[in-house]
Amino acid sequence: MRKFFTSLSLADIGNTNAKIWRDGKLEIVSLSDFSAEKIREQIFYISVNPKFAKVLNSLQNWIDIESFAEIDTNYKTLGADRKLAIFGLENGILIDMGSAVTIDIMKNGKHLGGYILFGKSYLIQSFKEKIPHLNFGKNQLSDEVVPQNSEDALLSGFYHQLVSFLRDLEKKHKLKLFFTGGDSLDMLQYFPKAKFNKNIIFENMIKIVEQNY
Amino acid sequence: MRKFFTSLSLADIGNTNAKIWRDGKLEIVSLSDFSAEKIREQIFYISVNPKFAKVLNSLQNWIDIESFAEIDTNYKTLGADRKLAIFGLENGILIDMGSAVTIDIMKNGKHLGGYILFGKSYLIQSFKEKIPHLNFGKNQLSDEVVPQNSEDALLSGFYHQLVSFLRDLEKKHKLKLFFTGGDSLDMLQYFPKAKFNKNIIFENMIKIVEQNY
Known part of the structure; x- marks a missing residue:
C-alpha cells in the first residue's frame, strides 16, 4: 500500500x-x-x-534503496550515487562534479559506460599535500587565455581539460549534457545548452521511495 | 675558455x-x-x-645552470625543468609527463604560457589514499570504447581527457606536439605525428654547459 x-x-x-x-x-x-x-x-x-x-x-x-534503481548496463561496480543520478535518464551524458568527477553516458535508456576523474577539491588537497609551495588559483580563466602563472595553470588545466573532453564526448555520442554536483556551476558558461540540477540524486530517491513504499 | x-x-x-x-x-x-x-x-x-x-x-x-636557460615569457614561477625542456624550441607544445603533467606553448620563440595537470602516478597514489577500495586499471583502452568498470574508468579518464585537451590546443595554436617524461609513450598512439624525446632536459643541459663552461 x-x-x-x-x-x-x-x-x-x-x-x-x-x-x-x-x-x-x-x-x-x-x-x-x-x-x-x-x-x-x-x-x-x-x-x-x-x-x-x-x-x-x-x-x-x-x-x-539502491536496488530499486535498476540500470541497464554492463558496467561493473557502478556506484549507487551514479545509479541514482542517471535513474530515469533516457538519453544524455550525466556529469557529477563532486570530490570526484563521474561521467555516465545513457543512450536509449542503456548505460554505455563512464569515466571517473579527479574532482577539484581532491586536486587542491592533493597538490597541497605533495607540492606545498604550489597554490591553486581562485580565478577561472577563459579558454582563450593561456595561463601566465602556476596557480592559473592548475585551475585552468583542471577546467579546460574537462571542457575539451566533454565537448568530444558530446560530439561523438550526439547527446546532451546534464550536470549535477557542487563544482558544476563553473562549467555551465562553456555549455550553455547543458542542464544543471543540483538535487537530481535526491529527486530520483524521492521518486523511488514514492513508487516503492 | x-x-x-x-x-x-x-x-x-x-x-x-x-x-x-x-x-x-x-x-x-x-x-x-x-x-x-x-x-x-x-x-x-x-x-x-x-x-x-x-x-x-x-x-x-x-x-x-637554470639562469642560462633564458626564456622569453610573461609566465611567473616557470619551473627550471619546464625552462630546460622548452629551451631552444621555436614552435611547439611541449608536454612533460612526469608525476605532474606540464604543458608549455612556444610560438616564434616566445613562451605563451602553460598548464599543470595531475600526472598518472599522482592520480594512482592519491586515489589509493582517498578511496582504498578503488583500483587503477592496467590496460589502456581505445578512445572508441566507453569503460565498463571503475578501474578502466579511472585510467581511460586520465588518458582520454588529456588527449581531448591536447587535440584542442594543437588545433587552436596550430603547433606540433613534443613529448617528454615517463608516461609519454602511452600518448604517442593518439598523436602519431608528435615527437618524443626522453632526454630533452638533459640534452639541453648539456648544450648549456658546453656553451657556458
Missing part, C-alpha cells in the same frame, strides 16, 4: 561527506563527524562507502 | 625524485633516499624543489 510522505529523510553517503536531505533541506556532514546512529527517524539512503555498510545494515531505521 | 667535457654529471631535482645523469646513464633516486653531499664530482643541476635550495647552494661542486 502506498503511503503519503508528509516528511521524508534521505541520505547520500559518499567517500568524503554524508549528505542528509530532510524535506528539501540539505545538510552536508564530513564523514569523520558523522554518526548514523544519531538519526532516529526512518531514513532512506544510498551509499558508495563500503566502510559504512555494516553499520548502516545493522540499523533498522536506515533503508537502502 | 671552453673546456672539453670528457665526463659530465647532471642532476634534475624534482618534487618526487632526483634524476642523476652521468654520461648518458640515468639514475633515478627517490628524494627521501637522496643526499646531495654524497656526490663529490662537479655536477651541473636544475631544481624545482625549494626544500633542497639551501643544501645545494652550500655545496661548491653543485652548479645551478
Whole structure:
C-alpha cells in the first residue's frame, strides 16, 4: 500500500561527506563527524562507502534503496550515487562534479559506460599535500587565455581539460549534457545548452521511495 | 675558455625524485633516499624543489645552470625543468609527463604560457589514499570504447581527457606536439605525428654547459 510522505529523510553517503536531505533541506556532514546512529527517524539512503555498510545494515531505521534503481548496463561496480543520478535518464551524458568527477553516458535508456576523474577539491588537497609551495588559483580563466602563472595553470588545466573532453564526448555520442554536483556551476558558461540540477540524486530517491513504499 | 667535457654529471631535482645523469646513464633516486653531499664530482643541476635550495647552494661542486636557460615569457614561477625542456624550441607544445603533467606553448620563440595537470602516478597514489577500495586499471583502452568498470574508468579518464585537451590546443595554436617524461609513450598512439624525446632536459643541459663552461 502506498503511503503519503508528509516528511521524508534521505541520505547520500559518499567517500568524503554524508549528505542528509530532510524535506528539501540539505545538510552536508564530513564523514569523520558523522554518526548514523544519531538519526532516529526512518531514513532512506544510498551509499558508495563500503566502510559504512555494516553499520548502516545493522540499523533498522536506515533503508537502502539502491536496488530499486535498476540500470541497464554492463558496467561493473557502478556506484549507487551514479545509479541514482542517471535513474530515469533516457538519453544524455550525466556529469557529477563532486570530490570526484563521474561521467555516465545513457543512450536509449542503456548505460554505455563512464569515466571517473579527479574532482577539484581532491586536486587542491592533493597538490597541497605533495607540492606545498604550489597554490591553486581562485580565478577561472577563459579558454582563450593561456595561463601566465602556476596557480592559473592548475585551475585552468583542471577546467579546460574537462571542457575539451566533454565537448568530444558530446560530439561523438550526439547527446546532451546534464550536470549535477557542487563544482558544476563553473562549467555551465562553456555549455550553455547543458542542464544543471543540483538535487537530481535526491529527486530520483524521492521518486523511488514514492513508487516503492 | 671552453673546456672539453670528457665526463659530465647532471642532476634534475624534482618534487618526487632526483634524476642523476652521468654520461648518458640515468639514475633515478627517490628524494627521501637522496643526499646531495654524497656526490663529490662537479655536477651541473636544475631544481624545482625549494626544500633542497639551501643544501645545494652550500655545496661548491653543485652548479645551478637554470639562469642560462633564458626564456622569453610573461609566465611567473616557470619551473627550471619546464625552462630546460622548452629551451631552444621555436614552435611547439611541449608536454612533460612526469608525476605532474606540464604543458608549455612556444610560438616564434616566445613562451605563451602553460598548464599543470595531475600526472598518472599522482592520480594512482592519491586515489589509493582517498578511496582504498578503488583500483587503477592496467590496460589502456581505445578512445572508441566507453569503460565498463571503475578501474578502466579511472585510467581511460586520465588518458582520454588529456588527449581531448591536447587535440584542442594543437588545433587552436596550430603547433606540433613534443613529448617528454615517463608516461609519454602511452600518448604517442593518439598523436602519431608528435615527437618524443626522453632526454630533452638533459640534452639541453648539456648544450648549456658546453656553451657556458
